[in-house]
Amino acid sequence: MAVAVANMTTAALDWVSVKFNAPLAGMVVFGVHIHGHLIVEVLLIAVILFQLSRKSYKPPKKPLTEKEIDDLCDEWAPEPLHPPITEEMLSEPPTLESAAGPHTIIDGKEVVNFASANYLGLIGNEKINYGVGSCGPRGFYGTIDVHLDCEARISKFLGTPDSILYSYGISTIFSVIPAFCKKGDIIVADEGVHWAVQNGLYLSRSTIVYFKHNDMSSLKSTLEKVTRGNRRAEKIRRYIVVEAIYQNSGQIAPLDEIIRLKEKYRFRVVLDESHSFGVLGSSGRGLAEHYGVPVEKIDIITAGMGNALATDGGFCTGSVRVVDHQRLSSSGYVFSASLPPFLASAAIAAVDYLEENPALLSKLKRNIALLWSEISELPGLILASNPLSPIVFLKLKRSTGSTKGDMKLLDEIVDRVLKEDLVFIVTTKRSTLDKCRLPVGLRIFVSAGHTESDLLKASNSLKRVTALVLSELA
Amino acid sequence: MVKLPYLTALTTLISYGLLFLFGQIRDLFRKILDLLKFKKVQGKGYAPICLGLEDFYTRRLYLRIQDCFGRPIASAPDAWFDVVERYSNDNNKTLQRTSNTTKCLNLGSYNYLGFAAADEYCTPRVIESLKKYSSSTCSVRADGGTTKLHTELEELVARFVGKPAAILFGMGYATNSAIIPALIGKGGLIISDSLNHNSIVNGSRGSGAVVRVFQHNTPSHLEEVLREQIAEGQPRTHRPWKKIIVIVEGIYSMEGELCKLPEIIAVCKKYKAYTYLDEAHSIGAIGKSGRGVCELLGVDPADVDIMMGTFTKSFGSCGGYIAASKEIIRHLKHTCPAHLYATSMSPPAVQQVISAIKVILGEDGSNRGAQKLAQIRENSNFFRSELQKMGFEVLGDNDSPVMPIMLYNPAKIPAFSRECLNQNVAVVTVAFPATPLLLARARICISASHTREDLIKGLEVISKVGDLVGIKYFPVEPEKVAAEEKLKKLE
Numbered sequence: 001m002a003v004a005v006a007n008m009t010t011a012a013l014d015w016v017s018v019k020f021n022a023p024l025a026g027m028v029v030f031g032v033h034i035h036g037h038l039i040v041e042v043l044l045i046a047v048i049l050f051q052l053s054r055k056s057y058k059p060p061k062k063p064l065t066e067k068e069i070d071d072l073c074d075e076w077a078p079e080p081l082h083p084p085i086t087e088e089m090l091s092e093p094p095t096l097e098s099a100a101g102p103h104t105i106i107d108g109k110e111v112v113n114f115a116s117a118n119y120l121g122l123i124g125n126e127k128i129n130y131g132v133g134s135c136g137p138r139g140f141y142g143t144i145d146v147h148l149d150c151e152a153r154i155s156k157f158l159g160t161p162d163s164i165l166y167s168y169g170i171s172t173i174f175s176v177i178p179a180f181c182k183k184g185d186i187i188v189a190d191e192g193v194h195w196a197v198q199n200g201l202y203l204s205r206s207t208i209v210y211f212k213h214n215d216m217s218s219l220k221s222t223l224e225k226v227t228r229g230n231r232r233a234e235k236i237r238r239y240i241v242v243e244a245i246y247q248n249s250g251q252i253a254p255l256d257e258i259i260r261l262k263e264k265y266r267f268r269v270v271l272d273e274s275h276s277f278g279v280l281g282s283s284g285r286g287l288a289e290h291y292g293v294p295v296e297k298i299d300i301i302t303a304g305m306g307n308a309l310a311t312d313g314g315f316c317t318g319s320v321r322v323v324d325h326q327r328l329s330s331s332g333y334v335f336s337a338s339l340p341p342f343l344a345s346a347a348i349a350a351v352d353y354l355e356e357n358p359a360l361l362s363k364l365k366r367n368i369a370l371l372w373s374e375i376s377e378l379p380g381l382i383l384a385s386n387p388l389s390p391i392v393f394l395k396l397k398r399s400t401g402s403t404k405g406d407m408k409l410l411d412e413i414v415d416r417v418l419k420e421d422l423v424f425i426v427t428t429k430r431s432t433l434d435k436c437r438l439p440v441g442l443r444i445f446v447s448a449g450h451t452e453s454d455l456l457k458a459s460n461s462l463k464r465v466t467a468l469v470l471s472e473l474a
Numbered sequence: 475m476v477k478l479p480y481l482t483a484l485t486t487l488i489s490y491g492l493l494f495l496f497g498q499i500r501d502l503f504r505k506i507l508d509l510l511k512f513k514k515v516q517g518k519g520y521a522p523i524c525l526g527l528e529d530f531y532t533r534r535l536y537l538r539i540q541d542c543f544g545r546p547i548a549s550a551p552d553a554w555f556d557v558v559e560r561y562s563n564d565n566n567k568t569l570q571r572t573s574n575t576t577k578c579l580n581l582g583s584y585n586y587l588g589f590a591a592a593d594e595y596c597t598p599r600v601i602e603s604l605k606k607y608s609s610s611t612c613s614v615r616a617d618g619g620t621t622k623l624h625t626e627l628e629e630l631v632a633r634f635v636g637k638p639a640a641i642l643f644g645m646g647y648a649t650n651s652a653i654i655p656a657l658i659g660k661g662g663l664i665i666s667d668s669l670n671h672n673s674i675v676n677g678s679r680g681s682g683a684v685v686r687v688f689q690h691n692t693p694s695h696l697e698e699v700l701r702e703q704i705a706e707g708q709p710r711t712h713r714p715w716k717k718i719i720v721i722v723e724g725i726y727s728m729e730g731e732l733c734k735l736p737e738i739i740a741v742c743k744k745y746k747a748y749t750y751l752d753e754a755h756s757i758g759a760i761g762k763s764g765r766g767v768c769e770l771l772g773v774d775p776a777d778v779d780i781m782m783g784t785f786t787k788s789f790g791s792c793g794g795y796i797a798a799s800k801e802i803i804r805h806l807k808h809t810c811p812a813h814l815y816a817t818s819m820s821p822p823a824v825q826q827v828i829s830a831i832k833v834i835l836g837e838d839g840s841n842r843g844a845q846k847l848a849q850i851r852e853n854s855n856f857f858r859s860e861l862q863k864m865g866f867e868v869l870g871d872n873d874s875p876v877m878p879i880m881l882y883n884p885a886k887i888p889a890f891s892r893e894c895l896n897q898n899v900a901v902v903t904v905a906f907p908a909t910p911l912l913l914a915r916a917r918i919c920i921s922a923s924h925t926r927e928d929l930i931k932g933l934e935v936i937s938k939v940g941d942l943v944g945i946k947y948f949p950v951e952p953e954k955v956a957a958e959e960k961l962k963k964l965e
Contacts, residue, residue: 078746092620093618132823168644168645322523335671342609
């Protein structure tokens with residue numbers, strides 16, 4: 001049966017091919033024998049081409065008509081540019097009527113000033129030579145010889161090969177970080193870094209991992225996690241970003257631990273020394289001197305000069321390669337007018353003065369120790385900063401449960417201390433854009449210019465006022 | 475806008491191509507040499523801090539002509555200043571300072587009203603404030619950094635600009651970078667002009683809002699972009715935008731053009747978008763009484779939501795300000811990071827601005843302010859028309875004190891700069907990355923302290939150098955035609 005079917009099919013196929021080939025058996029076109037199957041192939045190709053040339057079926061897109069766009073535009077109502085004004089927004093800081101030295105005048109009365117980061121008491125000694133402004137960015141005749149002198153002086157003081165000057169304290173760190181970190185790099189940063197560092201990290205578009213504030217075991221485990229199993233880790237740049245003295249809490253970063261970890265896991269360190277330059281170390285050279293670490297081991301050091309040096313602006317220092325790269329690719333340097341020359345000469349004078357008078361540092365240390373011994377037993381407040389830090393940070397023993405409530409209490413303490421005892425201290429200020437979640441508290445900036453009586457006055461006042469305010473709570 | 479002739483475009487491209495090729499060959503040799511020397515790279519396992527092509531431009535193109543940029547000066551940047559001479563022993567890789575200086579005509583600093591040098595009204599007051607308040611407050615505004623000077627200046631700026639309130643910052647760049655994130659966040663839209671300054675770009679990026687760009691100074695394209703964006707809503711979710719801010723500048727520093735403010739304000743009002751005007755170069759320099767581009771173009775300051783400006787250019791100081799309604803300023807004082815975290819403006823700098831504004835307004839008892847404003851307008855128009863008559867391609871509108879002269883070819887940049895310096899005229903040349911690659915230019919900034927003789931000397935030198943270097947792209951206006959036109963005007 002199967003044989004019969006097979007025979008029939010072969011017979012049919014033979015008949016078809018004979019019929020097919022018959023008319024073309026003798027056809028020769030351009031020397032090529034035309035066979036029947038060629039016709040089929042040509043027809044097939046023609047059909048394929050025909051199908052390709054037809055428009056594919058897509059559901060028709062109906063763009064919005066002009067009238068519809070008009071209606072949408074009319075309907076849309078934007079939010080106001082500013083959120084509703086609340087009561088706390090209406091408070092104004094006190095206005096100073098004289099220089100912000102250890103004693104200043106507010107509202108006509110002399111107060112003891114613990115709100116300026118004037119650590120070495122240098123407010124009060126400079127002169128103006130060149131007019132105020134520099135009228136141009138560094139690349140276009142804004143470089144005055146004092147700028148170059150200042151950069152050389154700072155490098156000499158710190159013992160680094162080169163340094164570069166910026167015109168504003170906070171713009172230093174948020175221009176340096178994007179100049180060196182690009183998309184795809186890894187940055188491990190402390191969660192307590194201040195807003196300018198956070199902004200720099202955000203602008204750099206790198207992958208950012210935060211570790212617990214000043215916690216070395218957390219840093220170790222984060223570094224471990226980030227480098228484990230990452231074979232590409234050799235090609236991407238890796239940074240650890242820390243501050244020497246944290247503005248938000250007064251803690252000091254343990255540099256020797258960090259250098260050990262950095263060398264183990266092959267990271268580079270970016271250190272912000274705004275509050276430790278001129279304060280830590282036996283001659284004020286900063287955190288590296290304080291821990292006895294050679295300064296070459298830190299890759300990039302930045303600092304704002306608005307604190308111990310009693311001037312404005314900032315600098316960044318490191319190897320020649322690091323500094324040269326910033327002269328063309330750091331936005332805060334290239335696209336901004338340079339530092340006013342009188343501030344640069346003030347910086348040089350300040351560094352000279354510091355180098356000649358290391359006794360200032362021991363005075364500052366004594367003042368901090370004295371203040372600590374006086375206010376270590378305050379009711380309701382505990383000391384939360386490092387004993388060596390000139391920013392003395394006090395936080396509430398028992399928080400009210402919300403940042404707003406805490407701030408209200410602290411603001412009241414500060415107000416009463418100023419009005420009743422003429423001592424000027426401040427609370428932490430937190431912007432809504434700040435991602436830092438450390439607790440708020442009181443900040444006292446101790447200076448080498450304060451006398452013992454100033455410090456005793458402050459501590460007595462604090463003791464009295466906190467007892468009053470917090471007992472009203474209880 | 476710049477119209478680039480084809481031949482020039484071709485030659486410029488070829489020049490850059492050659493430079494690029496040479497740069498790559500040198501890089502190749504360096505790699506070979508490094509391998510041969512078995513140089514130990516700092517620390518095994520560290521990726522290089524600057525990857526290969528990132529600083530190619532710096533190493534191979536910029537360093538060759540490094541002596542044209544960053545020239546140090548040894549005096550205040552007035553109409554004439556002392557430029558420090560530098561020399562190089564290693565083919566421009568590093569430059570050493572000498573102690574010689576040359577007195578040159580200053581056509582490069584932003585000194586529009588001449589306040590950069592010692593001024594009879596401002597300087598004594600600045601020195602007094604230095605003695606009283608010292609050079610820094612060492613504190614942020616929100617803590618102990620607000621002095622009486624700061625509050626006085628804020629009121630004065632608000633009055634000068636025509637807005638209810640103002641807030642100060644210590645640096646113009648930081649003003650933009652820190653304000654824009656405080657005004658708008660995720661869910662908002664920023665539409666900015668394609669040639670906006672780097673600080674605005676950084677501020678917009680830092681805010682987290684979506685950024686769209688519209689064609690430079692084209693209100694019709696702005697309207698198109700606004701309509702499209704409002705109709706579409708946020709990307710992917712299509713929810714309506716929370717708010718839209720349009721950012722423009724008063725004078726664009728690389729083009730010298732004024733912004734088409736009345737048309738842009740009309741478009742923004744129609745679509746309920748907020749406007750942000752950056753008057754860094756125009757405040758104090760244009761307008762009948764120096765109040766900036768709003769006064770010149772007849773726009774009511776109440777129509778612009780936020781006006782920003784800097785004190786570096788026309789007032790001879792440093793810092794920036796924002797002027798807006800009382801509520802916005804209150805909100806900014808409460809939340810702007812530059813106000814809460816950054817050291818407050820240096821008191822002598824504040825005093826300089828106060829005195830400068832008083833001079834401009836005539837409140838110091840003389841009419842020097844009005845004189846300065848008339849002088850700068852006259853100077854700019856004279857200089858620009860003369861340059862155009864000589865056949866240079868000059869950009870910018872009338873009345874604007876910034877005039878770029880097109881150079882195009884990369885070789886003409888150092889040639890123009892060095893030749894002018896040899897003849898004691900200091901000019902600024904700008905190339906990539908501040909301008910597009912093919913459109914290199916020399917930028918002249920006129921000041922009210924330039925006298926007619928200074929300008930004529932400058933014109934002579936530029937004309938001579940222009941002939942030498944070959945940048946007179948337009949035909950020179952023949953003398954006869956110019957004389958005829960003058961006669962016609964007189965009749």
